[in-house]
Amino acid sequence: MPELPDVESFKRYLDATSLHKKIKNVHVGNAKVLRGISGRRLKEALRGRSMEETSRRGKHLFAALDDGRWLTFHFGMTGRLAYFKSLDDDPEHDRLRLDFDDGYHLAFDNQRLFGRIGLIDDLDAFIASQELGPDAMDFSLDQDAFAKLMDGKQGGIKAALMDQSLLAGIGNIYADEILFQAKLHPDTRVQDLSTDALRKLYRTMRRVLRVAIDRGAGSEELVDRLPKTYLLPHREAGASCPRCKGTIKTIKTAGRTSYYCPRCQPKPRGD
Numbered sequence: 001m002p003e004l005p006d007v008e009s010f011k012r013y014l015d016a017t018s019l020h021k022k023i024k025n026v027h028v029g030n031a032k033v034l035r036g037i038s039g040r041r042l043k044e045a046l047r048g049r050s051m052e053e054t055s056r057r058g059k060h061l062f063a064a065l066d067d068g069r070w071l072t073f074h075f076g077m078t079g080r081l082a083y084f085k086s087l088d089d090d091p092e093h094d095r096l097r098l099d100f101d102d103g104y105h106l107a108f109d110n111q112r113l114f115g116r117i118g119l120i121d122d123l124d125a126f127i128a129s130q131e132l133g134p135d136a137m138d139f140s141l142d143q144d145a146f147a148k149l150m151d152g153k154q155g156g157i158k159a160a161l162m163d164q165s166l167l168a169g170i171g172n173i174y175a176d177e178i179l180f181q182a183k184l185h186p187d188t189r190v191q192d193l194s195t196d197a198l199r200k201l202y203r204t205m206r207r208v209l210r211v212a213i214d215r216g217a218g219s220e221e222l223v224d225r226l227p228k229t230y231l232l233p234h235r236e237a238g239a240s241c242p243r244c245k246g247t248i249k250t251i252k253t254a255g256r257t258s259y260y261c262p263r264c265q266p267k268p269r270g271d
């Protein structure tokens with residue numbers, strides 16, 4: 001599922017390929033991904049417009065149109081963007097395609113149809129309606145602000161990291177990676193972490209997200225490009241821990257399957 005690093009890659013991809021191009025036509029491959037707008041109305045709204053800049057909050061990507069409105073993208077379980085010239089390269093699960101007047105196309109490729117696309121007038125109102133916390137890579141979110149966010153939070157640290165209303169962008173895969181790198185068990189209670197431990201976790205979180213973005217998150221090459229001590233390429237039961245060669249285990253945390261190393265990430269005391 002695309003998380004913050006993947007969506008940041010998609011944002012840069014859109015920036016590098018599709019800005020300032022006039023949209024000549026819009027092809028709706030499957031209207032199930034549209035939210036709050038019909039295919040016909042979306043076509044009318046986009047024809048003749050261009051995307052001028054992009055923004056991101058957590059796992060949501062936004063493209064500003066030249067009339068002040070915003071296209072919103074959420075990639076669900078399996079989404080990505082594809083830019084191409086020949087329609088022979090149109091992905092099989094193309095759910096929305098923008099045809100630019102220079103002959104190129106941008107497609108929203110979303111096999112499992114959990115993605116969402118919308119058209120909104122007010123970005124701040126949309127972010128408020130989605131109850132999104134600050135982006136996990138927001139430059140104004142420093143280690144003290146992070147520790148403050150977590151202060152008084154009940155429950156386990158993994159659930160807190162994945163709570164989009166607290167902090168936007170981290171899902172199951174990157175929560176596991178951050179906790180592996182921080183040597184914290186996924187069930188560690190937030191209230192048992194000292195302010196210093198939270199600051200350290202913050203620095204680990206930023207480093208993991210930055211490394212994933214820099215090494216090509218959102219592409220299949222990512223697993224080969226990650227540092228050798230990363231858990232992400234070893235997400236299967238019985239795999240060896242890349243740090244201690246112990247066995248990677250799974251547990252259910254907040255309804256999701258967590259991968260972790262019991263030796264590197266021992267259970268917190270008192271449990």
Ligand SMILES: [Zn+2]
Binds near residue numbers: 242
């Ligand atoms: Zn280990």
